[in-house]
Amino acid sequence: MVKEGASPPRAGVIGWPIAHSRSPLIHGTWLKRHGLAGRYERIAVAPDEADAFFADFAGKGLVGANVTIPHKQTAARHCDRLSDVAATLGAVNTLWLEEGRLCGDNTDVAGFLGHLDASQPGWENRVNRAVVLGAGGASLAVLYGLKSRGLGDVLVLNRSADKARSVADRFGYESASLESASEALEGADLLVNTTALGMAGQPPLDLDPAPMAPGGIVYDIVYVPLETALLRRARAAGLHAVDGLGMLLHQAVPGFARWFGVKPCVDESLRNSLLADLGETENRAGATSSGQEPPA
Known part of the structure; x- marks a missing residue:
């Protein structure tokens, strides 16, 4: 007023x-x-x-x-x-x-969780293992959010393994190089892309989420384009796809x-x-x- x-x-x-x-x-x-x-x-x-x-x-x-x-x-x-x-x-x-x-x-933490809660109600009850791509500011917000919801098994992947380790260590999570992404996705319940890969004008994210657990969630915080190649692959594999517009x-x-x-x-x-x-x-x-x- x-x-x-x-x-x-x-x-x-x-x-x-x-x-x-x-x-x-x-x-x-x-x-x-x-x-x-x-x-x-x-x-x-x-x-x-x-x-x-x-x-x-x-x-x-x-x-x-x-x-x-x-x-x-x-x-x-x-x-x-x-x-x-x-x-x-x-x-x-x-x-x-x-x-x-x-x-x-x-x-950004509230934005990430708010959209995940709204689009995938009860997700905490079916997510046991998560993989987060990227080690920048958006990754920190996502990791903080996952930690706040009690998720203990999270793997951080980044092109620079050292940077991935530095970020993951802050939350007590594991880390690895982005090159191991395909293997790391086997059986994962949640994948979050916090990198610019796949965004308009940026290199594509060449990753197939099909090895994830049935009913898994793929969350791409990119919103231009809204339907990234990663989300298209997720839908084709029968996984839940969450775009980045809701976080914004x-x-x-x-x-x-x-x-x-x-x-x-x-x-x-x-x-x-x-x-x-x-x-x-x-x-x-x-x-x-x-x-x-x-x-x-």
Whole structure:
């Protein structure tokens, strides 16, 4: 609720580049749906300007913001207070002010789990072993989420075995080189791709999930294209396929609720709006839009 005489709350998404971001569409839809006065905009901040920007965040006229690549770690360093998730991951994607103090959270974990819960209810009861591809920031969020749900048997695969080991060790999980993926998938109940492989403009992910356990779940956080080759192979093998668009939508909920005072709903109407926008953007940009690192 905006106090009489006060300016409508202003938030945005900070990154470089930022023109591709779908966050304004998501938050703009929610503002209209709930009849709220407020603004949400793209804020381009070059890497060499990021430290100064976040150091003076309280003077920017923002009630908060989302943060995307390449600024998630930089923003975290400037926060006066971090959530447990953000402190563990060393990165934030959601900022807000409390009495002039900059606070940060990482809602990628909530986005990953929220979409998995919604699309595959009760998944924890049938997932005993998981394989996670990648060892970047998105991988950390996924591993944190799996650990928080009590999953003990997780294998992290990455092109660099050393980086996979470094990430896996933080959560007490096993690791290996991506070259062993086919063997590692035998009998796995859950596969999560957190790499950019298979994204428009990137090399394909040459991996067949067919050796997974019957009823297994394949979750690809890429959302451009929405139906990746990995997900097509999963469906062909009779496995459950989960695309990356839901993670993008669910990770946006906590920030909107904090800045504008209403917890929004992720539904088919919002998803369809994004699908239409993604299709139009792919056509204009030759399918080179960013579609892997949420929020985008």
